[in-house]
Amino acid sequence: QVQLAESGGGLVQVGGSLRLSCAASGGTFSNYGMGWFRQAPGKEREFVAVISWNSWKGSITSYADSVKGRFTISRDNAKNTVALQMNSLTPEDTAVYYCGATLQWTPTTENAYPYWGQGTQVTVSS
Numbered sequence: 001q002v003q004l005a006e007s008g009g010g011l012v013q014v015g016g017s018l019r020l021s022c023a024a025s026g027g028t029f030s031n032y033g034m035g036w037f038r039q040a041p042g043k044e045r046e047f048v049a050v051i052s053w054n055s056w057k058g059s060i061t062s063y064a065d066s067v068k069g070r071f072t073i074s075r076d077n078a079k080n081t082v083a084l085q086m087n088s089l090t091p092e093d094t095a096v097y098y099c100g101a102t103l104q105w106t107p108t109t110e111n112a113y114p115y116w117g118q119g120t121q122v123t124v125s126s
Contacts (some may be wrong), residue, residue, distance in 0.1 A: 025080065043095075
């Protein structure tokens with residue numbers, strides 16, 4: 001059983017930056033694809049970014065079109081953490097951000113992730 005805990009959310013002004021972190025425990029972290037999703041009020045949870053790793057390819061990432069060039073996902077297998085660096089934030093990025101873990105390779109659909117954290121709120125004010 002994998003446990004996930006997000007941190008780093010908060011209030012930021014338009015154009016600002018935030019760095020989210022997700023700490024994992026209870027599994028072999030390097031085996032898991034780690035994804036970030038977000039859910040805005042009144043909307044469904046949507047894919048943001050995912051990162052998977054293996055010894056042949058290293059880290060492979062995928063991003064939603066809405067965050068490409070602004071967000072960067074990274075992982076530290078030694079520390080069992082995954083981070084989401086968010087730059088050039090807009091009010092449309094306001095949401096609860098969730099970290100998920102999966103044994104699949106870079107999936108972008110919510111139902112591919114059996115493990116979730118509790119979420120962290122990101123609010124971008126104008």
